[in-house]
Amino acid sequence: MILALTLFFISSASAQYTPGGPTQAGLPPGCVGSYPDIPKCRANNWFIPDADPCYPVTSVPMPGQQVYIRDEKNFCINLPNPNSIVMQNNYYNNGLKPTIVQAEGYVQSFCVGDYLPPGAMRMSSSAILSAHVVKYDNYIQIHGKMDCGALGINCQQSSPGAYDDGEHCGKEPYSGVDSSANGNPGFENYVEMAGDGLYCMRVCAPGTMVVGGVCDVTHDTEGCVSFMKVDFVDGFSFTDLSTGPRTSPRPSSVSSIHCSFHFHRYFIYFLSTNSTILSSAVSLTSTTSITKVAETVAAKTSGSVSHFLHIPFLFIAFTPFRSLFGDF
Numbered sequence: 001m002i003l004a005l006t007l008f009f010i011s012s013a014s015a016q017y018t019p020g021g022p023t024q025a026g027l028p029p030g031c032v033g034s035y036p037d038i039p040k041c042r043a044n045n046w047f048i049p050d051a052d053p054c055y056p057v058t059s060v061p062m063p064g065q066q067v068y069i070r071d072e073k074n075f076c077i078n079l080p081n082p083n084s085i086v087m088q089n090n091y092y093n094n095g096l097k098p099t100i101v102q103a104e105g106y107v108q109s110f111c112v113g114d115y116l117p118p119g120a121m122r123m124s125s126s127a128i129l130s131a132h133v134v135k136y137d138n139y140i141q142i143h144g145k146m147d148c149g150a151l152g153i154n155c156q157q158s159s160p161g162a163y164d165d166g167e168h169c170g171k172e173p174y175s176g177v178d179s180s181a182n183g184n185p186g187f188e189n190y191v192e193m194a195g196d197g198l199y200c201m202r203v204c205a206p207g208t209m210v211v212g213g214v215c216d217v218t219h220d221t222e223g224c225v226s227f228m229k230v231d232f233v234d235g236f237s238f239t240d241l242s243t244g245p246r247t248s249p250r251p252s253s254v255s256s257i258h259c260s261f262h263f264h265r266y267f268i269y270f271l272s273t274n275s276t277i278l279s280s281a282v283s284l285t286s287t288t289s290i291t292k293v294a295e296t297v298a299a300k301t302s303g304s305v306s307h308f309l310h311i312p313f314l315f316i317a318f319t320p321f322r323s324l325f326g327d328f
Contacts, residue, residue: 024085026064027054027056032086033084033105033106055174060176061174061177064118065107065108067117067192068184068187069133069142069201075131075133077142078108079194080100080102080106082152097153099155099156109175112128115182126150127147131144131236132230132237138204138205143201143228144198144200145232148197177190190215191216193227200227
């Protein structure tokens with residue numbers, strides 16, 4: 001079985017262009033996908049100077065392969081394309097569901113929220129189980145859990161698949177970021193990983209796909225936890241760190257959010273001695289000390305640790321003070 005799948009990967013990667021063969025919408029005649037020739041990429045240091053016979057006849061990024069992240073309720077990620085000729089012939093028409101890895105080269109953007117980029121498809125409302133977004137100056141990041149059954153994906157695998165728009169040898173070289181006013185203006189590249197019911201993605205500013213950059217594609221197979229330093233917790237959240245610590249609370253369906261020491265991304269509100277209202281979002285775990293919280297808050301507000309340690313409102317995340325501010 002493993003040998004058969006391996007042979008399929010090799011043959012599918014090399015058979016995406018067949019003169020006179022079937023044609024996927026948006027591609028030249030005889031082309032069914034855009035997955036790069038890996039042996040050729042490796043032999044040429046991941047740069048292929050030759051013209052691609054399957055370069056899209058549409059615009060690039062291709063319609064239907066554009067992603068973006070606005071917040072935890074408005075975003076698009078790329079997933080296996082149910083309308084792909086290859087995916088239909090090898091999986092869907094045979095009653096099978098492809099994994100993220102098996103769909104590399106055959107993706108479709110699926111979205112939640114009001115805005116759909118050109119060619120994008122709306123995702124089932126039950127497909128996203130959690131989403132956490134953090135916005136920085138030069139990239140925006142999302143991670144969470146998804147319902148693979150609702151998405152028609154096989155997630156019974158131990159390692160994630162990866163999609164990116166790296167030129168020449170990217171997994172999806174003609175996909176990309178929707179940089180319109182409704183998407184992510186000024187952002188150009190993305191790196192996405194998914195598998196085992198988990199997903200994560202970064203959309204990044206130009207110049208960040210290089211080695212050491214925040215969208216460094218050489219790390220795209222390491223997994224979300226290693227590359228993006230995330231924890232897969234329940235709920236939905238949005239944190240804007242691009243102009244300072246500013247956080248928007250979102251409802252969570254997790255009952256454990258009411259436990260004092262079993263919570264993540266609680267919002268700590270406190271008052272300084274001159275009554276100026278300050279706020280900061282700190283990701284806490286059961287091992288986080290109050291001193292560590294104070295250090296983090298102080299760093300974000302240019303205050304002193306000792307000052308914040310003496311603020312009673314620092315403890316509102318703990319019962320009974322939290323009840324003064326309601327659930328958040």
